[in-house]
Amino acid sequence: MSSVLEVARPTPEIAVLTLNRPDKLNALSYELVEALHAELDALARDNACRAVVLTGAGRGFCSGLDLSAPNPEETGGGTEFPRSGMRWQERIADLTAKIHRLRQPVIAAVQGVAYGGGLGIAAACDIRVAAPTARFCTQFIKLGLGGCDIGVSYTLPRIVGAGVAFDMILTARTVAADEALRLGLVSRVSDTPVDEALAIAETLCNYGKFGVESTKQVLWANIEASSLEAALHLENRSQILASTSGEMRELAAKILRKG
Structure with missing residues (x-):
């Protein structure tokens, strides 16, 4: 280097x-x-x-x-x-x-x-x-x-x-x-x-791997969103994709154990 x-x-x-x-x-x-x-x-x-x-x-x-x-x-x-x-x-x-x-x-x-x-x-x-x-x-x-x-x-x-x-x-x-x-x-x-x-x-x-990556991407993309509806569509799809990784269940269980 x-x-x-x-x-x-x-x-x-x-x-x-x-x-x-x-x-x-x-x-x-x-x-x-x-x-x-x-x-x-x-x-x-x-x-x-x-x-x-x-x-x-x-x-x-x-x-x-x-x-x-x-x-x-x-x-x-x-x-x-x-x-x-x-x-x-x-x-x-x-x-x-x-x-x-x-x-x-x-x-x-x-x-x-x-x-x-x-x-x-x-x-x-x-x-x-x-x-x-x-x-x-x-x-x-x-x-x-x-x-x-x-x-x-x-x-x-x-x-x-x-x-x-x-x-x-x-x-x-x-x-x-x-x-x-x-x-x-x-x-x-x-x-x-x-x-x-x-x-x-x-x-x-400490957060989900896909969740953090998609959050950065959605934030930058939705700065350019043409409408609230367009922003919501991208958010909704990213949330459902994130829920398929298994990290959501793992992190949710951790929060429930703390509760």
Whole structure:
């Protein structure tokens, strides 16, 4: 495994991915982006893993694109700019799509900065836990680019609402942890965000395997549902499928024994 991404398995069911460029506030280099792609691909095939925690080493979660190498030669495949730039842009952006598609719930444990691409990656996760030091900023528009990048024009309005998302993306203002909690950008603030994220992951691992996977899929799908009826149809089918796994009877019996 590349040294820019540390992978730990505190239990066989939980994977902890740590962006490991602390001297650069875990900025997204070519090597780090490729390491993340490789690990997300591996997790997609890993049926033992039930939940993923994503965090950063040192003082920051991720400061966004590494501006010392904004368009690495390796990404172009021998093409000239702007085609080479488009390939690199798409490669980074596809990280958010892979997190979104992953069967396992992904919990971001954010300390320090989550700027630009770092915010994009955090926003693609299913749950976000912040340290009191956490700070969130879209940043792209400050760099002379458009404000919409790496999925934030999709994810942020669905997390915090359109009005707040327009404010954050257009102004690129910094949102601290306490405000992020009020806005719903994060669901918890903790002095030990990785421990909090691991506790969430452990809770999820106590639930039915199909139930957790289908819940993530139904939640994301029904954000796009055309009507309540369409959402109910998907929920109903997922519930009946979940009831066929045998896990429902086992977990229900456990609850009854406790009662």
